[in-house]
Amino acid sequence: MTPALDQFISRLHKRGRLRVWSLVITIFGDAIVPRGGQVPLTVLQEIMARLRVEPGALRTALSRLAADQWVVREKDGRNSLYALDIHGHRAFDLATRRIYAAGPPSWDGTWTVAVSPPGNGKVGDRAAALANAGFVEAGDGTWLRPETAQSPEAGATLAGMLVFRQQPLQTPAAAASFWRLEETAHAYETFSAAIAPLANAMEKGHITPLEAIVSRILLIHDWRRIVLHDPGLPAALLPSDWPGDSARQTACDLYTRLAEPSEQWLDEAGLPPLLDPQKFAGRFGA
Structure with missing residues (x-):
């Protein structure tokens, strides 16, 4: 097992500069949150050591996550305990459903189409938010997405737009080419x-x-x-x-x-x- 694992670890490091904070997020979401969300620093250090991540890089990553309100730190004697902040819990709840889903989301054929009124310059400012909510731009100022069981709430993002949510008369076979x-x-x-x-x-x-x-x-x-x-x-x-x-x-x-x-x-x-x-x-x- 060791050679195959070492090969996979080497692949992680060959991608360029390793984002240790992102790796910490993976550990929290996959292994720590299901057990209450709090972990001693020593446990993180042991996992990271096998991943060939230096202790200093881990400490820097945890400091960054704490500054960004992803984790909070507590002292327990000489040991440090890290837990998810409220902000971190919310982000994990949204991501977990997609990461561990059994397959593509269920869908009844309904689409949401959002159109920006002429002269409304706000759409460009929120293009990233629309994309993150699963929308794709089908034309100048027109966005659409299939309404699935995993579609996130997008009410605030769609404010000021003309919004339709219904099943179309037909859905072309090439509809996926919008993405x-x-x-x-x-x-x-x-x-x-x-x-x-x-x-x-x-x-x-x-x-x-x-x-x-x-x-x-x-x-x-x-x-x-x-x-x-x-x-x-x-x-x-x-x-x-x-x-x-x-x-x-x-x-x-x-x-x-x-x-x-x-x-x-x-x-x-x-x-x-x-x-x-x-x-x-x-x-x-x-």
């Missing part, structure tokens, strides 16, 4: 190829609890980077050969195999038990 899906498809294909050696190594050999938690963090770190940039279209709008489906199944299979030994490591590290074991077991629809 640039090529890069997302390539990211899913790259992800599947990258984790294949890790999955194969786990099937053939023994894995330690520490290797399991580190592998799980790397898996979700890569996965969430793709999923949270994916427009999240329903299956009816996606190409029949969409690589996201097989990538999700691959992620699910590996995550399921890693769950027990990685949770063992968290138990041995002294973290509180899972708040909702059934909810945790249902990740990826397992």
Whole structure:
């Protein structure tokens, strides 16, 4: 298992300057929040050491996250405890539903179309907010999105626009071409190829609890980077050969195999038990 894991860790570092704060966010969201949301610094240090992240880089990342109101720090004797701030909890709640979803969101064919009135210059200022809410610009000042079970609330973003929400007379087969899906498809294909050696190594050999938690963090770190940039279209709008489906199944299979030994490591590290074991077991629809 070690060579395959080391290869995956090297891949993480070869992307350029490592954003340690983002890796910390992955650890919190995947492993700490389900156990109450608080973790000793020593636990983070042990995971990060196996990921070849220096203690100073971790401390800098935690300071940045605290300054940005993502985490709060408490002292417990000589040890430091870190927990999510309220802002961090809200962001995690929104992201978690997409990261661990069983598949594309359900959809009844309803679209929301938002049109900016002539001369309204505010749309340009909120283009990023519209895109983050799942909208795509279909023309000058006209935005649309399929209304799925995962669509976030966008009322404030749509203020001042003419908004329609209904099922159209027809939805063309090429409707997905409004979005640039090529890069997302390539990211899913790259992800599947990258984790294949890790999955194969786990099937053939023994894995330690520490290797399991580190592998799980790397898996979700890569996965969430793709999923949270994916427009999240329903299956009816996606190409029949969409690589996201097989990538999700691959992620699910590996995550399921890693769950027990990685949770063992968290138990041995002294973290509180899972708040909702059934909810945790249902990740990826397992």
